Amino acid sequence: MSMLTRISRRTYARHPGQTILSVVGIALGVAVVLAIDLTTASAERAFESAVDSVGGRATHEIVGGAGEIEESIYARLRIEQGLRTMAPVVRGEVEAQVENAEQPAGVFTLYGIDPFAEAPLRSYFAFGTRETGSEFDLSEFLMGPGAFAVTERVGRRLGWAVGDRVVVEAQGYRSELELVALLQPSDPVAERGLDRILLTDIATAQEALGKVGRIDRIDVRLDEPARVEAMRARLPAGVELRPLADRRETLGELTRAFSLNLQALSLLTLLVGAFLIFNTVSFTVVRRRRAFGVLRALGATRSQVFRMVLLEAVLLGAVGTGLGIALGYGLAHGLLGIVTRTIEDHYFTVSVSSVPFSGADLAFAAALGFAVCVVAALAPAWDATRVPPREVLLQTPLETKWRRWTARGLVLAIALVGVGAVVLSTSVGLTAAYTGLFTILFGAACITPAVCRVVAGAVRPLCRVILGTLGVHAARSATSSLSRTAVATAALMLAVATTVGLGSMISSFRGTVDRWLQFTLVADVFVSPPVSVAERFRVRIDPEVSARIPEVEGVARAAAYRRFEVAGRAGGTDLPVVQCVSILGFEHVADVFEPVQGERAEILERALEGATVLVSEPFAHKHGLVVGDRFELRTPRGLEPFEIGGVFYDYASERGFVVVPRPLFEQHFDPIGISAYALFADVGVDPDELASRVEAAGGITQRLTARSSRGLREASLEVFDRTFQVTAALRLLCVVVAFLGIWSALSSLQLERKQEVGVLRAIGATRRQVVTWITTRTTILGLAAGLFALPVGAAVGWILVHVINRRSFGWSLLSFDVPIAVMVEALVLATAASLLASVPLAMRFARAKVPEALRES
């Protein structure tokens, strides 16, 4: 073992607390990044594998104008046009429950296929055996009304056996199915993709999903590009051939902003971790200045010293990253439920039962952890090489040098904030927005020491009043040791600012959504079949049930919503799915549509005349559209242009949607059923009572869910809170790292100031006074960090709300606030935590014997 290595080892072994803190800091950072990466990626991969499994070898799909295709179109394509590498699909989400079981088995996608058309597309239908060992019986599958199959894996997971009867509910329709076969797909990927799928004959699916006469899409396999155009040319109007990759991309696109934001927030935690590493390495360098001087005097080269310090950082990084990866996997399991639930609340149903091991994600997290450690250690390592050999004999006033440096650093830091602000205001993309935010944060962190000095100066008179000379000394001491505490304080500030920023973002969002709900939920009762978000635009109320709803006793007026999905085109880009709604009785609910700009009455009038459509703000933002622009929707007669008459606030749908006024709908689209009603109660009728009466209107035909506006508001806010659970969890992790930062800073102080304590005790300070002196000093640092974190946090919040959220989702928030509670919390967190953390250390100091303390250093 070389002398250098021995020195390194001894340094870290003598300060295990410091070493552990930085390792834990980096470990937490890496863990959070990896966990977020893994969870969002597993959700996306699960979704993609489901798309691929059900798509099989299909390359394209044929979809209809308003989301569904009349089934005769399929037969025509097959017989008259001789198109054979295609298969019809009827699909829908169902909630399944085994007969007499207490718990529902969960949400599944019911897939209706025609086994005779499957061969060119999907291989997994080639199943051979049944539980009994006999062959799969086609007659049961085709003839048994309600016959269905699942993979053996699903059967095992749910404990289902052939012959089990399962009740499924789809869009309020209940039917009883019977499990007739357990499939054994030979491809394990396909098998995983079928984890949430109930497979039935197409006839069974049509009946169970209330789609008799219609199919959802036709999967097509076209291997030669030339055939694609030929086929497109032969398609009847109103249906469209599009590449299957679009389906994957569309849905991948949906969660892109969501994932990116989570990833960026996780990087913030790592940034705080990086400060901890920087702090530790700097600290050890400062501690060993003399040792380095001696080494250099003994002939060690600069590059040897540089390599030594860097190697130390790399080893710290390796341990931290290793721990972080293990921790990350654990954390990913914890976050998985929250993340997938959010995805299901907003985007699509997905089955993610486990976090798969992913080499790429792991390598990314490891590389990031290492890189952060190395970058964080570069400056201190360089600093170590600057120690001249003669310094062995000189006692250079470190703090003077530090101050000179901070003066220059301050200019640089302010410049960084400026650069960040310019990046934010001039760029358009989300990555640029985060780059700007991170630059500003880094700049602010560099300003922190200066702020500490100002704060310490400001509180000095107060300290004098409360604690006398000791207080003044403590305040002065807080700033005189900044070379060792600056970085930790900056890390603390960063962490607290992050919690303030996230807190104000969540609060601003919630405030906006709450306000918006108040003017949106104008009706008394809202009714629709029970469906997930993913199915909201596909659900239909049974025609007979639908006719009964406005007639229910106590209903004064009704607005009927026809929701549908069509393909479209905007600004030269194909939009595979545009969600649209047309409202019968629009005038009753017109208040809901609050235009982002323009004269409301005028906008609504033009829309009611059928001259223009209205679009929600996220829709306009996503596709770069403004009032007066035109975009196209695919109608049964092909693509037709629609003009935007107004853009309105909406916080319910991240994808955005289009309101097609009734005259335009009737002119361009074929009639479709009603998806939902907004009902106004007669005077004196209790909305909750009306809701239960309306639900009863569904009878045995179709179950309906009716909610009073109060109930709906609560439910909406519940979804909202769930959505921000991950953010809240990240915020909590930042707090944990911040705590570590304080500990780290205090450890530095303790070791540096032991001698000072000895002097204090020697000149007659009591133990109690020493404790007060130490705690005051650290509390001042905590307070400074906390105070500075408030404006920085508010800025972070503002950037998250007005730049990052707008670029990600296109929402303009109706309010922005930094709640008092969040600010108080931040201050309390910073000061109380440092206070609390300093007490045990201070006690240990106080107990130290005077001569011993003096002898140190």
Next chain:
Amino acid sequence: MMCSTRWAWLGMLLVACGDPETRDLRQAVRLEPREALSGDSAAGFARALEPRSFVFPEDHGPHPEFRTEWWYVTGNLYGSDRRRFGYQLTIFRNALGAEAPKRRSAWATRDVWFAHFAVTDVEGGAMHGFERFSRPALGLAGATAAPFRVWLEDWEIAAVDTDEGFRKLRVRARQGDVALDLDLRVDREPVLQGEQGLSRKSAEPGNASYYYSYPRIPSRGTVTIGETEVEVTGETWLDREWSTSALASDQVGWDWFALQLEDGRELMYYQMRKDDGTADAASAGIVASADGSVEHLGADEFELDVLETWGSPRHAEYPSAWSLRVPTLEIELAVRPVLADQEHDFLVRYWEGAVDVTGPDGVRGHGYVELTGYEPDDAPR
């Protein structure tokens, strides 16, 4: 084409050919005829127990009260340059249950339809075979008696116009770059097989079908393979058969010959093979003469000897040259495939192909032969 139970099994399997994934399934399912016919499976269906009077055109149409039926055309065709082709188009209906389901969806069905289409290109040295499955929903597959039409998607055998009825048929099929389009002039009355159309397949009553044939139909049209469309003329043999059960448990397969001789005679012989290698006593055939007379012959009146065999690359060993004699009628024929490999690599593998016929007295002819049950149980798929 006594293949009813085998085809019935085929219907049970639902997976189309050509898909590598289906190989597991094919292997998993042992296509033993004896398994196919339990008493239960025939319950609810009509049985072919005694001779009936045939009524046309109704009997050209479907017989849903029976479990299975098919429309079968095979033929030898010659191009203007004497380029030689064989063809086969078979459309099967197979019921999965006796009761039609009462359901709301039009896709709900109790019948599976499937079809085999093959063109043998003698000069090209290849047989092109295709298999399809479907259901009688939305007009995807079906059969009607008047106007006569039986189809599976765009493969069909249909009357050209209502006035001519079954006299003028059109056979059309296309898959990939192989196509067939033929006009058939049916100028004779059908030949009722067996006992006035009741064709017994084993000793057990009810193991029989109703079966009639048009043994020689002048045909004209086009065969397309790849870029080349060839004008052809030739002769078609048309079989119609429906039944509920046919095979006895000890029968493993059959050899079926449908031969058209230049002297105007036609010969049909089916030999049911038992698991001990001998011919079942229920084997039978006919010899029809140009004047319209038909001789019904029993198993003991035929002498069939296999002269050569051919090993399929797919592991079956088929007979590939025969001597077929009917001593009472002084018929002695050598039968030889026009191409060795006319094996159908379908869900159920079998050999069906065009043959040449020669006799010592200089008589010549052509025909079609079907060979089933030759695949060993352990053949890899």
